[in-house]
Amino acid sequence: IAKGNEVQTVTGKNILLATGSQPFRPAGIPFDGKRIFDSDSINQIGYLPKSIAITGSGIIAIEYAKIFNNLGADVTLIIRDHLPRNALMKIGLDRNVAATLVADLVQCGIKIIRGAQVKEFDVPKSDSVGGGLRSDVKILLEKRGGGALPKGSVTEIRCDTYLAAVGRKPNTGNLNLMSAGIKVDQYGGILVDNRLATTATCGSVYAAGDVVGRPFLASTGSAQGQAAVASMFSSEKLTSLLECDPNDAACIVDPLEKVGECFDPASLALNPFAFPIGIWSSPEAAYYGLSTQQANEMGYNNVGESIALYAECLRGRVFSPNGMLKLVFEKPAGKIVGVHICGDDACELIHYGMELVKGRRTIEDLNNSLFSAVTYHELYRIAARAALDDESARKRRAAVSIAVAQRIRSNKNSK
Template sequence: MNQYDFVVIGSGPAGRRAAIQAAKLNKKVLVIEKGTRVGGVSVHTGTIPSKTLRETALNLTGWRERGFYGRSYRVKQEISAEDLRRRLLITLDHEVDVLEHQFARNRVSQLRGAAHFIDKNTIEVVKDDGEIIRVEANAVLLAVGTRPYRPAHIPFDGVSIIDSDEILEIKEVPRSMVVIGAGVIGIEYATIFSALDTVVTVVEPRDSMLEFLDKEIVEDFTYQLRDRNMKLIFSQTVEKVEKEPGGKCRVTLANGRAMIAEMVLFAAGRVGATDSLNLSACGLEADSRGRIKVDAGTFQTAVPGIYAAGDVVGFPSLASTSMEQGRIAARHAVGAPAHEPPQYFPYGIYAVPEISTCGLTEEEVLERGIPYECGVAHFRETSRGHIMGLDSGLLKMIFSLKTRRLLGVHIVGEGATELVHIGQAVLNLKGTVEYFVENTFNYPTLAEAYKIAGLDAWNRMGELKGA
């Protein structure tokens, strides 16, 4: 039997970062991946593909130039599914090559096959050719990720009624689409296809979307979507999805309303890919959505020596946070000291437009009873915004009136996922409104919005002491 210091099941962001971290600590590491190529959901069906699809759509449609040249402007008049897929395949090949090289450089062993527990230290791997291999581990990390939730009442066919994995394999760009679910994945794909001039309708059972975000940002985002003729239907559930004789789909809501579209994307949740792991053999149990409960500081499960990280442990389910979770889990697993991650991390939603946030929302500040003031900047107020032809985009910062410290930064608009890191740094370094007032930003840049929002907040908060 093969003996390892650390066995990682899954090679997504959490798994690969954990494996490389343990290997750098001179541990004997094995990564087990059931897919034909390393990278996990993040590389093959999730983070990288969806963001590549987004960038391709924005480039080919000329979306970023429409502020100058009008809504009819397009770089390529006829955009096919093959156009979207071409760039995607190049990107995925590069990502896999980089990851394979990282594993080889750090002497991380790999094994292809489906893994399941025999006991807490023994894992059996069934390879594609039927060969069975057993490995023994001093510590194990479960980084198996998630897969789309597929309820029985939705007649998926992989062509016109699809989940968020299958959307990458579509043969044609649909003229109309109904997206079921207004979570992060549903909204990202809904807005990407809207940018491709697909007529999009989003159906969501809750009375709003993206409820973990600052409400002012969601309101601005919602306005932008409706302004470009996206239909958002809240507080309604889907009762039935059917194929029409002509090939289109009929979506019937609980209130009797019906919609016809060429394609239906079901994106209402994901489930942990834990059902084949035989968790009971090691004393673990997943919840109803296949997720595993862990200690928030170490990412150890209820069974000593077994850890879990990434999407399989639930919120925030981000590639960025998953990587850090995997690294921390690996250090604890092999007995190395591990620092607590910074209190605030950025959350990025790669919709069109982008949204990114870090720190407390205005609702959370109110809930905690903290006296505060906000500063807001619109991208159209910046010279860079004029140059880029932006007529939308918003940056909001929240400051404590007592300490003057930054409490939260929230951005919707072009480049939001890049811009947020300035606010993140100030947050974690406990910076105050004075930083934004006194600091110099490159001109002309969208980052200048920090200066504008900082001055807006400072004016509302009163003069600086001693100024």
Template sequence: MIQYDLVVVGSGPAGRRAAIQAAKLGKKVLVIEKGTRVGGVSVHTGTIPSKTLRETALNLTGWRERGFYGRSYRVKQEISAEDLRRRLLITLDHEVEVLEHQFARNRVTLISGKARFIDTNTLEVEKSDGETLQVRGESILLAVGTKPYRPDHIPFDGEAIIDSDELIEIKELPRSLVVIGAGVIGIEYATIFSALDTQVTVVEPRTTMLDFIDREIVEDFTYQLRDRNMKLVFGQAAEQIERDPGGRCRVTLQNGRVLVSDMVLFAAGRVGATDTLNLEACGLEADSRGRLKVNPETFQTVVPHIFAAGDVVGFPSLASTSMEQGRVAARVAVGAIAKEPQKYFPYGIYAVPEISTCGLTEEEVKERGIPYECGIARFRETSRGHIMGLDSGLLKLIFSLKTRRLLGVHIVGEGATELVHIGQAVLNLKGTVEYFVENTFNYPTLAEAYKIAGLDAWNRMGEIKKEA
């Protein structure tokens, strides 16, 4: 039995960042990955595939050029599932190659197999060839990620009734699609297929969607979706899903309405992939959704030398935050100092259009009783927006009237997930409205929207009168 300073279960964003961090601190590190290739869900079925699919769809459809050439404009007239998969495979191969090189360069040992606890320090690994071995870790990090929630009453068949992991394997692009669930994953895929000219209907049992996003941004986003004929059905749950003799899918809602489509994507949540870990043997227990409870500062579980990070610990379930969680957990696990991360981090939704947000929403500011003012800029007000043919896109800044500090930045539109980092920096550096008014931005850029929004708020707030 080989002893390691840190054993990491899972090689997704949290696992790989933790492993490399511990290795750079001179520790002996093992990564156990149940998949045939490193990278976890993020690389193979989640983050990278969905973003690659999005970019491919926008490129092949000519989506970004339709402001100039009309809605019928397309770069490739007949787009197939194979067109999408071809670019995806190239991207995934590159990601895996980079990760394998990082592990090799940092002398991280990698074993392919399924891990389960024997006791609090020992894991049994069943390798793909059937061989089993046992490893011990002074510390253990669980970064096993999540898998799609698949309730028993949904007749998944891998062809027409599928989950989000199966979506990248489809053989043909559907002419019509019903998406069950208006969470981040459901909305991302719904809008991507809408951009591919698939008729999309989204079904959500709640009366709202994306509740953690500023309401004004969600309203603008919703208007854009409905403007391109996406159907949004809120306040109705899907009671039954079945395929008729002709192979089409029928979704029956609570109110009796029946939706007929070529394909159904069930994207109503994910569950932690903890069911095969034999957690009882190490004194841990997952919640009803397979998630593990941790100390949010150290990522320690109730067993102090066992850590958990990434999607398996719940919100915000972002690749970016998972990486930081893994890094912090690894430093604590090997006895190194772990600085507290910056307060504000960006949240990105890679829908069409993108949404990104950082800081407080207007609703949160109101709840806290903070006197505030907002500044708004529309991308069509910028020269860069004219050059790109944008007729939509919105940037919203929220400022404190008392301190004049930026409280939140919220963006919907082209490049939102890139633009948000300017606002994130100002938030974490405690900048004020004057930064945007007095700073110079490259011209012409979409970043100019920050100056426009800053001036919009500044005009309402009034200038500070300095004493002579």
């Protein structure tokens, strides 16, 4: 361990590496911590920008876009994909939730430049930040993959501040892992087995959290830390989904049965029921389990989905009329396999949805449940009832709810 000029050697029977991650910094971007930031250094910004350009289309980019939008900044999102919702669907978001989030960005006045990437920066050398006038940062754009953008496209952006929010990478560069026989993947993440043990050739070395790679979440990192410590003092062998041969009938495992057993990156990536995802934007978004597309790809025979609009419950009509909750279920039994939410308190509401999926509850079970009045949890029963209703009944109920919500908003605006 090095601290200044002092070097100290620490020994132990078991060692846990948990050095976290850092923002990925693409080559060619002149990060300076004054005008050009990554998703960590932006937390130290000493002024409120009037305008900001953000590269990225994932969770971090959207969260910061809404933060600066709510602070009054003029926000521009630069997205490589031609369809912004596609990038969100790639990380597991349901298509309706992804479309709702993108629509909200546009409705809030956030400009989205699609199918483009940054080509060149012109950052003023002499600048006054945090007080006086500032010259604009000039950003030249090109099409995704390089080359000129189509005629009529935005080719230059001028802004106070630029933020690159294009993912994270493990903090392993200065650990000298090769000398200990510890292997890493192509992104620098430490390779571990399903007990979080590394490939160290000497001693008992484990790794947990962002340093082992995706999904880069505080929740999974904490669980990995606990699992690694438990593994240090246990000889129990764990069988992960990675070790199951899909061609061996005796080894076919229900992913729900493996939840909470293995927390290594491979097991988490293979198990769609391993953990919930929350996006702390405004509105919030969250999901657990499978989307309709994922359920079909996994071989579920007959997949259904039902949606409850926030406007269909009293609390939603007043506070968050544009939100939605979707249930994905397997027919004909109605077993719920996924829950997707966009709207107020989505990151809290998802945990009830997670228990529905883990408990193998059905649409009928949910329809027979009673929830306290004037709560968002009523949406679960409304969605279950929608799954049991015919198409015309669903449309009539949704139309009435939307009309009532619009009237409430109109009355608020007239006061």
